[in-house]
Amino acid sequence: MQAIRGEDILKPRWDPALRSRALRAVCRGCLGALAGAAAGAAVARLGLRGHPVAVLLLVVVPLGLAALAAVAGGLIVLAGPIGRALRRFAAPVFWGAVIASVLLIWGVAELMGFVGELARVDPVPEAVTAFGGPLTTGELRESLRGPGRFVLLSGLLWPLQFGVVRDLVVVAGVVAFVSVFAMFAIWWERKVSARIQSRLGPMRVGGWHGWAQSLADGIKLLGKEDLIPAGADRPLFCLAPYLAFVPALCGFIALPFGAYWVFRNLDVGLVFVLAMVGVEVIGVILGGWASNNKWSLYGAMREACQMVSYEIPMGMALLVVVTAAGTLNLTEIGELQKSGWASWLAFRNPFTFVACFLYFVAALASCKRAPFDLPEAESELVAGFMTEYSGFRWCLFFFAEYAAMFIVSGLATTLFLGAWYSPLPVRWGAVLAEGGLLSRAVHGLVFCGPLWFVAKCILLIYVQMWIRWTLPRVRIDQVLYACVQVLLPLTMLALLGQSLWELLVPRGSALGLAANAITSAIGAVLVMGAVGAAAYGRMNRRRLVGSLAVEHLPGA
């Protein structure tokens, strides 16, 4: 039997026997699922008198499985043409996938809104509760008040009447977003590091700049042997990656991507997200302990040590903003920053400005990113807490790391850098916001919207990558020193200063406005300086890299 490799997705090399065997298996599965659905329909109709839940479990689920099998069969049959098309049109496929992801998220949001409208128009008290009353398709169709062509739509929408199902769909969307983002970030990190190191990075898989590299890597990791060391604490060893990944995922529950783009608008959103980032550490410590490997243990102990030192300055730096905003609700904090660049909380006064940088340093430590990557310090601890992990468990640690990077960047964006608003005051686009779909889309692109939030997060993640590929690693005593003896007093001072500022400098006073103007100007100069330096380097790169290394430049 031929093993299936990651590149088979794009370059199928199945022999006919294997292919027909796989096809037969899939067909059998499909037929079996269809038969199950038919039997389920009979049972549901005769035995349970068409109870909706019975229909859902006995008919819809087997039908879904059958559809999945059919899709798999189609993929097997069409693998060759699909692979050729992917290789041929790699760049359009990549950008198409990006646009499709955005559209999908938008579509899910619209759908949720639509179902929410339905529930409001024709409120059925039992229907809102989980698997509550028997709301039939007929009633749903009536609530749509449409002619017969809505039958299919309302049939499809039927499960969405339950809040639990809606939440599940959104959670699936969040998981998909995190997974897709982690895969993108891994690929992107490789490209960024390659640029920094005058290499090319992944170039083959998927064609256009190796965009499918993470996909192929993921499938490779799934196929790897799942090793558990003989002396390991098996249950804890298996649990640890999930303890790292699930909190990272939970952080997204309260992270607002936009004014209405938040899964649960919690009044203590900030505390919740911070707690989730903190809980993630337990997975790391547990994994290091359960591995029964001395290097892993070192990694775990370093992580514990590092955590007690960075968590306090991190939380205190965020408190500075909380005192400025007066709320812990992330959505409300975001709403405060709608009046353009100068209203961003980082530029409120000198203390929030300093707190922004302090938070970023502590956040680097919390993500275990260089120069604070001691728990997995490759040259000292082999791979630290991940030494004994392989395959999918290792993959989960990796996903957790990138998810955590997004979360801390998201917190920085929400609290300091204008959340989902663009540097332009949102009132300039008030006319657009009232218009039709197109003008609203333009409004979302130019003034406010989840795209701005994601873009800012990606920019901050880029800074993290830039730092990682530039700086050496600090030593454990230096981490403790930096966090406890430098960051902590500084954040305390910032908090004290911010409190006094709120007390003594009234909103709108001359001093407040002047401080706001100065810090905004410094921020603008910093950003423009970075952009200018990058542009200068890009334009003069042939001269800067020297005569002989020009051929090593990416794209040369």
Next chain:
Amino acid sequence: MARDVLLESVPDLRADLDRESMAAADVRTEEMLVNMGPQHPSTHGVLRLVLRTDGELVLDAVPHIGYLHRCAEKIGENLAPYQFIPKTDRLDYLAAMNNNHVFSLAVERLAGVEVPERARYIRIIMAELNRIASHLVSFGTYGLDMGAFTPFLYAFREREMILDLFEAACGARLTYSYITIGGVTHDLPDGFVERCREFLDYFEPKIDEYNRLLSYNQIFIKRTGCVGVIRPDEAIAWGLTGVCLRASGVRWDLRRCLPYEIYDRFEFEVPVGLPPGGVPPVPAGVPAPKVPAGTCVGDCWNRYFLRMIEMYWSVAIVRQALDGLPAGDYRSKVPRNLKLPEGEVYFEGENPRGQLGFLIVGDGSPIPYRVKARGPSFCNLSIARRICRNCLLADIPAIIGSIDVVMGEVDR
């Protein structure tokens, strides 16, 4: 077994004190023995260190060697010297040209072989280019040991260009066997001098770039400054040579102190480790480097930094050798079965890692009676246990990396 030897050999007061104070608090603590290597990312090959640790603190580090022993010296007793040249490539495989050079010089001294003038210049060019290549690897991997990945790739990008030059000259990229008894195996190819000059002009400004990227980085200085300090008297007592000796402030470089080949014809300085604020000598026209605060003579940072300065001087030597390169033969006529006269010769040359010595005993036959190599890595490694004591775990890669051992030469 190893543990017993280890625990007995190092009486350590700190551990005893800890035990007493901990016993009072009824807390049991244990020292942990950790095996670092022979498969470990930062032991530069197959060095194995047994660490006795107390948390992050390393109380003792015992190097174990021999995982790469290939009987090089015994093989030397069964091969004619020109057959042994490829074996010398595999001692310090990052500086194969220098190994060839020293071995050839030793044999030539024993057998009384004359070397043509052009060959001597070519040898200097190759030896110094290889010194640059070797120091580049050392610089890159040291960055890697400290967690900075990027300098490594820059260093290897530049090293590839030197390897291209070597490939043009002799066809090989790692084990050259280019310098041989009586000269070199081939003449320089057409255009070599121009390509070499182009490389030097390209490379010289890069050293300053590396310094700005890594050497003066505050984190890097904090990690390596005043770590693993070797006093000058210790350095001499432990038989250190090369950069490890000079970084402790001892001005001893065989190229200058006991000039061999034609090193006395070139102008170059021998930089040594300096206290903060010191300005090491560099050739005219390059930015003046300065030893930053937070370092001290004989520490890891100085050992690392001397290699950067030595690259400047190697560039200067290659430039002078290219200028003075005469026409003529590239190899003198040496009989295939060169009879080694009765007697022995011991010759040392300055390799990138220190003084490589060859003892060759002839008995009148073409095959030497005895060949013995004194590897600089082996001697330099001997001090590792002395300076790895009572440091942090993260200092171990810093110290081992700064000593810059090549296990092929330690185990031979």
